[in-house]
Structure formats: C-alpha cells, structure tokens
Amino acid sequence: MTSPYTVAAVPMRWVGPLRVSGNVVTTETHVPLATYESPLWPSVGRGAKISMLAEHGIVATLVDERMTRSVLVEARDAQTAYTAAWSIEARIDELRDVVRARSRFTELIGVRHEIVANLLFVRFEFATGDAAGHNMATLASDALLGHLLETIPGISYGSISANYCTDKKATAINGILGRGKNVVTELLVPRAVVADVLHTTAARIAELNIRKNLLGTLLAGGIRSANAHFANMLLGFYLATGQDAANIVEGSQGVTMAEDRHGDLYFSCTLPNLIVGTVGNGKELEFVEDNLARLGCRVEREVGENARRLAVIAAATVLCGELSLLAAQTNPGELMRTHVQLERHNNKVKVGD
Known part of the structure; x- marks a missing residue:
C-alpha cells in the first residue's frame, strides 16, 4: 500500500561516539542529528570527544518522569x-x-x-x-x-485541555514540576583537555556561563531557563528519532552550570522537560527504526527502560553541544569563523551524502 505522505529530506549525520553513564545506562554510542545547521555536527562531535577523554564520561541522572x-x-x-x-x-x-x-x-x-x-x-x-x-x-x-x-x-x-499541562509552550510550571523526563547531566573535564580540545580555560567558561546564560537570560526575561542553545541539539535529535519536534519548546527550558575546580571544569546541563518515546506515532518510519535500533532502544527491556535510555542519550547530546558552543564563545571570532568555514563546505554536500 502506498504511504499517504512523503518523508521530508533533512540532512542527518551520526556524530560521536560519546560516553554516558549514570542510573539508567552506561554506554558509548554515536548519536544521530537531523539538521540544516551543519556546524552543529562538528560542534557536538567536539563535546562527544571530550566525554571520551573524561574518566566517567557524561554522568546522566534521571531524576523524574x-x-x-x-x-x-x-x-x-x-x-x-x-x-x-x-x-x-x-x-x-x-x-x-x-x-x-x-x-x-x-x-x-x-x-x-x-x-x-x-x-x-x-x-x-x-x-x-x-x-x-x-x-x-x-x-x-x-x-x-x-x-x-x-x-x-x-x-x-x-x-479536555486547559493549558495548565503545559503542552508545547514555555511555562514556569513545566520548569518547576517537569513534563516528560527530567535528566541532569554532569561532566568533569581535566584542565589539559579544556586547554587542548576546547582552547580555553575552566575559569573563562564559568565566567561566560554566569554573564551570558544566567545574567543575559535574566535580563531577557527568560522562563526557568539559563542555557545557550539546548533547542539546537534537541531538534536534531528529535527529528532523527521520530519525536514530536514541537516539544523542543518546553524541552529547551533548562539550566547550564559551569564551575572552575582548580583548573578542571565541572559542567552540567539540567533538562526538566525531555519528551521522548521509543513507541508510538512516527516510530514506524524505516529510518527512525534504524536509528533507534542503533542507539540500543529496540532491545527487549522492562517497560519504560528504552525511553529512559533514549532520554539520557538525548540529554548527553545536549551537554556536548552546549559545552562546545560556550567554549567557542570565550574566544573572539571563533564562532563566526567556524560557521562560515563549515557552512560553505556543507553547502556543496547533497542530502544523503
């Protein structure tokens, strides 16, 4: 039977591997990101590289669902x-x-x-x-x-729906009470890795996080949020794994923390509204099935375990991109220079390459 719809061609690449551990899963995996923002792939890839160099990788703790x-x-x-x-x-x-x-x-x-x-x-x-x-x-x-x-x-x-849920809107209640999976990710990056891979220091990242993510968002009137670009990684991950992409609205709420610990960098992203699933509408598409299987989310487990696995991998992906961007923004010119170079290169790459 012919499908009544076609699948939109959004460029997708696998990046990584990244290392994640915690109370849900301990694994090393590549992750799929479907996006038109091609610099996102190497940026998340840089964060993933750092997770492989840290002793425990990204520690992801599921605290509620x-x-x-x-x-x-x-x-x-x-x-x-x-x-x-x-x-x-x-x-x-x-x-x-x-x-x-x-x-x-x-x-x-x-x-x-x-x-x-x-x-x-x-x-x-x-x-x-x-x-x-x-x-x-x-x-x-x-x-x-x-x-x-x-x-x-x-x-x-x-x-039947009263907007007190709240579905696909950025609200205080979702930031406070959570909607979906609430995941905290943490990474301790050694001083040498911060210098060699991120080309910056823990002190500069921690200072920028306070000035940009905390104070800048406060001045802008942000709702229960203090992060640079959670939505970028979430949208790419959601599109690649068959999620309802509109849920990045509440999903983009969350807090980034960065501390200088004697030259080492403690970096954390808290995401209270990760709305993901491994069954349901959108999961029947062949490319989604393949991606979920490669992520280890098609294995027979207790009910709920595959969705929890997917959520913590999504949260770890967010941390990778968040860390890489903040590091780039501590260095004058790096962000724009990288975007120009990568986007010019990727404009020559056809979908499916």
Missing part, C-alpha cells in the same frame, strides 16, 4: 470548585482504577489543581511506559473528566 494533561471544569462558584478539588485529591486511588481500565501502560501518579474564580484547572500526571505519552495522557484524562462530571456535584465541562 511524568507526562501531563490538564482539564478544565466550571463550578457554580469558587467554594464549589474548592470542594471539588479536594474531593479529587481524596479519591486518587479511585481515579487510578479509572485510568487502569483504559490502558495497560498508563498510570496516574499525581494530581494538582488551581482555582480561578469559579473555574477549576486540574493537572493530571501519568507514567506512560516507553511512549512519550501525549495521546495516552489525553485518553486517560478524557476518562477521568467524564468520571468526575458524573460523580462530583456542581461542576460542568470546560475543556
């Missing part, structure tokens, strides 16, 4: 909304049974709420196995909303 969907109900008045909110909190076990009746792989793990006037915003949080979980969360929330409307007096339907 949850997919969210918020619903809106209208109450007679604020007091009714308040009573309904605490009724929902008290019936969490009952609500978990409602979710289990709809899906083998979706689990309700938390409920939060906000009241504005007579409106009640309810944010459901789910575990969704190896799926990113957008549709699973919506299906479960639809069932929960119907159950609440039938069993709690004084409330009526508002919307």
